[in-house]
Amino acid sequence: MKKYLLVLSLTSLAACATTKPYQRAKLAKVSMSPDGDEDRNALRAHMLGTREGAIGGFGHGGGGCGCN
């Protein structure tokens, strides 16, 4: 059942495509990148990862401590 719901959700999202190529100027701006700068974020994510108990989500790389 859960599998069908997931497929249905993904299909629904795919079907709600609304933007044409000429409408994507704002989406292409640097400030609209959902990933940001990968290298810059990696440094900060490691710093936060060694100081916050949570794991996963939008960041927190692994590999040793380098913390306290």
Place this chain on the structure above:
Amino acid sequence: MRLQLTALLVAGSLAAATWQESALADEGAPWKINTDTLFYTDTDNVMVVSPQVAVHRDLDEDGGAVSARVVVDAVTAASVDVVSQATNRFSEVREELNLGLAKAFGSNLPSLSYRYSYEPDYVSHGIGVGFQRQLGSSDTTLGLGYDISLDTVGYTGTPTSAFSKKLTSHGGALSLTQVIDPKTLVRVVYTLSVQNGYMEKAYRFVPLFDQAGIDAARADGVKLNLSTFDQYRLPMRVNEEVPDTRIGHAGAVRLLRYIDALPGSFRLDYQVFADSWGVRAHTLESNVYWEKSDSHLFSVYSRFYLQQGADFWKREYLVSANGFPHYRTLDRDLSDYYTVTGGLRYEWKGDSLSAYLDGSAMETVYSDYLFLSSRLALIAQAGLHWQF
């Protein structure tokens, strides 16, 4: 030997990238060299300097690239973690190498990564695989990822034949990015983490108390803390002990909205985390970007992190008639606390060069930690990126 290995791997990656160059001769600027440095200092006497260098070579215009990144953490610490164990100060260097490869095949983008991290008492190897696919159109992107980390924990100055522990970590991620309209997009992420093995710190010894000691401190009008705990604790100190398995779930949502009036964008992230140790955490982060011009970008951001500690976390561990508590830890990252961060960033973008400077302050308040009640950290990050 490590440096030779690093050099060999980096050279191998770049050689592979160069091999692709002839096929991409008509592209504009496929190479990127990024240098970044993070500087961290706090009122708990910890200082970390983390310089890194990364090289990227685009393989296609749809996210395909080969990359190598080397980062070093130079840590100097005389924190409460250190001085409470009757040690004055320590300095340590951690080295990390990351290699990545991604190649687009139509609307599919598979990727592969490897990570090696070394410090004298901790070695980690990580392998990751990822897959991205556009669903229907470029407005919807599905991402899947899995990584495994194989860590070996040692003890400084002790051969691994005498002390060596293992930790294996698995991570799975599912993400969906959806363009809502020409100015708005949303990303949702779910991650599962499973850790199995040694998660204690071999250097940490947990002070133990009995009810008589707690009562004596109360009668003396003394609050137990870093300066007073030694007078009231029991003579023995025991190693940390935490469960060997930890399973965590994180759910996150990111909203990005372009605002013409700025001009710029607003980003809002919310994340919730829960694990099998009873840790619960909420993170809220906001970021406002102001595009003053094509070359100058300013941003202001804030982050709020709120955590409920592990079920077995205690400010003081009491010995009873049944002995001392089976699980005990001094890891403050497993305690109840919150953190508030505020920061500013400036970015300059030229034709092929770009640079940024980022500064933030982070205040952490521990509500139930024996050795520390708060900590103020200052963080600076700067970088120079070259694309050609």
